Amino acid sequence: YDILNYTEITYDDLYVQLSAEIADGVESLSQKDIKKSIEMLLTQPYEIQMVKLANFIVIISTKFKDYSDEKKSAYLKEASFILSCLKNSNIYLSNRLEEKIKEYKEI
Known part of the structure; x- marks a missing residue:
């Protein structure tokens, strides 16, 4: 989803070639400012929202x-x-992220 940050593809490209819904979703995931992203x-x-939760799980689990x-x-x-903001989007992913956060806070 970081296509807007790491390629020459723009929001307008996504909007025209795919749809407003997809362009808006990708833009919301690509925001570097956490408050604006939320x-x-x-x-x-x-x-x-689940993509954002999953991304944090992957990063904490790997790099x-x-x-x-x-x-x-x-x-x-x-x-x-x-x-705290996206917890209701998916209970499974929320629980996994919460576990990963707890694991690393204990280290």
């Missing part, structure tokens, strides 16, 4: 161990905020 995600269908302590702390804070 504002946008809360207007999206649950499926889009998180390579982060600096400062980056880990910031990321856990962000993950906790995301979880």
